[in-house]
Amino acid sequence: MDVNTEKKVEHTFKAPRGTEDILPTKWALWRNLEEAGRHEFELCGYYEIRTPIFEDTRLFIRSIGEATDIVEKEMYTFSDSEDSSITLRPENTAPVMRAYLEYELYKTKKFQKFYYIGPQFRKERPQAGRLRQFHQMGIEAVGAAAPLLDVETISVATRIFDRIGLKGYKVKINSIGCEQCRPVFRNILKEKLCEHEKALCELCQSRLNRNVFRILDCKNDACKTVSHHMPSINDYLCEACQSHAKSVREALLEIGIPYIADAHLVRGLDYYTKTVYEITHASLGARDAICAGGRYDNLISDIGGPSIGSVGFAIGMEATILALENVMARHKSVSQEVCGPSPSIYVVSISEETKKHGFCLLNILRNANLSADFDYEGRSLKAQMRTANKLGVKYVIVLGPDELARGDVKIKVMETGEEIVLKQNEVPKWFLNKNLSTMG
RNA sequence: GUGAGCGUAGCUCAGUUGGAUAGAGCAUUAGACUGUGGCUCUAAGGGUCGCGGGUUCGAAUCCCGUCGCUCACCCCA
Incomplete structure (x- = not known):
């Protein structure tokens, strides 16, 4: 669980200047x-x-x-x-x-x-x-x-x-x-602007030779005043x-x-x-x-x-x-944490033994094109439920030793809290009847 | 490329004229009669205060450099 490495790496990497990771x-x-x-x-x-x-x-x-x-x-x-x-x-x-x-x-x-x-x-x-x-x-x-x-x-x-x-x-x-x-207008504009050369900012004075049109776009107030009196391209x-x-x-x-x-x-x-x-x-x-x-x-x-x-x-x-x-x-209508779609089903299992069965069930669900995820961290039932809740899944499948012994699973409908007991082999069919979208 | 401002936990920020183990909220993790989420409560983890150097008895705080970010300029497909 400890995310920090014992060894301090002397150099950490950053995305190069001017680049951005889209998380x-x-x-x-x-x-x-x-x-x-x-x-x-x-x-x-x-x-x-x-x-x-x-x-x-x-x-x-x-x-x-x-x-x-x-x-x-x-x-x-x-x-x-x-x-x-x-x-x-x-x-x-x-x-x-x-x-x-x-x-x-x-x-x-x-x-x-x-x-x-x-x-x-x-x-x-x-x-x-x-x-x-x-x-x-x-x-x-x-x-x-x-x-x-x-x-x-x-x-x-x-x-x-x-x-x-x-x-x-x-x-x-x-x-x-x-x-x-355009060249006709450029010449006329240049001529007229040269008459007001001293009123222009330093930059625009250099623009007279490089890019006359840019002067019309200058944010300097003095330049704005000058260009206000200039002819419009539309007239030419x-x-x-x-x-x-x-x-x-x-x-x-x-x-x-x-x-x-x-x-x-x-x-x-x-x-x-x-x-x-x-x-x-x-x-x-x-x-x-x-x-x-x-x-x-x-x-x-x-x-x-x-x-x-x-x-x-x-x-x-x-x-x-x-x-x-x-x-x-x-x-303020949208939360700052914008996330992608979540799976529809979270498979919760309780012991090492049930994890293996849960994993098989997970793959059966996915084979049926149902979006589903699973706990790989070996966390407690409560923690797994919390994760399922945070993911926003619609259903949790609980597969504990009791269910395993009976060959069934418990399905919890997160929105209502309702729990349904099903035989394991009926699970994919039950979900397919629910008409879940493949994602979220 | 030019100018200005900023850089403290994952995030948003406190941190008094330089003074003791650097704080809060959110987030994370774990508990609240042992197999169940949201609400609530409790606790824990997490920072060499961007990095390097200097001044000082003492620096998150002052100075210099460096890197990065932000804003503006240049320019803009």
Whole structure:
């Protein structure tokens, strides 16, 4: 029983910085989210795809952009003893596209819808809901340019949040134009901002040359004042982008998804075009996004494929679960200890001799697809009853020397305290008539 | 990567201007007429006070370093 070892081990291990163990007490939340995701993805015609955890480093450099922070300092990159450099995937869009191209899926069917669920890696300073190994589930609708498809992806995300009962999320949407109109706007914006250069914070002054659009998103009050007087991207969208944006917004209203048009919403990655969106939850503080996505009409051609439009999103699972926990804590409706399903039956036996028979009975129950568990610690009857109670089982089977001698068992119905005596060979049948679910 | 705050039992936290065997609640385990759970009562186990160094007669408390966590920034698939 003594859990402590006599020998002190001088070094104990911890999960690496920025990683997290998901303990059994938390799994119900994760499973819930995953199942909600799968349900909605498949309901909407998306098919699961699993790509490798690591990829050729060049894939991410090409797709994400060489000059981005992600590529410059946040990737887990190493060489695998040959001349090749590999990288733990920092996102899942490029890998899905790579697979789409590698198997030339566009040749059999140009338009395809994929979903994925899995870990992603990014070496950065850990923060709440932001880890070095984190999990995303997302979709990629590849091969169509219709604005309605953008709307479908948004609706898939909100369906998932609705299904898990997450209240209070906000959909923010913007259009960042295409290769035609974005550069025009960028130049004008840059010109206008340069006029107010001295009013901007130090960081934004450097942004003038690196990433002008980010200035619109700066939290500094002075910068906010300046950007308030700046023109909006919406005034500079080309005709195609304008009508695309209009269609998206109309369709969102049509199907009843409220959104906030946020002209300051920008994207860090080069491959985004036209629609960008973000779903946020206010309970999360500064880093409040639980889902981010948009259209990327240039990505496939960027990585060597045909020119095919696509749209997709990724949901941050840690962030979503945090938001869900915050909401639950506020409503105090769910206990903090969230556990998975318990078995339905607990087999209690009293002596060494009856333990052997109890163990056989346990296996008979399991063979009949009844969920059941058993005491391996040799604890007292009372202790076993306590455990059964804590597990929340519906029934306890008591098999003591008396029962053994008579060839029967006692079944206790935990809810009522009622006890029933049965012949041992009648036990599985009795339970099967109870129509117990296989788990809990 | 930058800045700030925090680090005491499994968990949530007390710990007075540095002072004696470091506490509580919850959880765990065991008992309360010997084969029965929940409620109640009683008791027990569990901490080199994150780690290392320094100041001091004396450090959980002060100083330095280190690791980790948290929050914000950078950035964000």
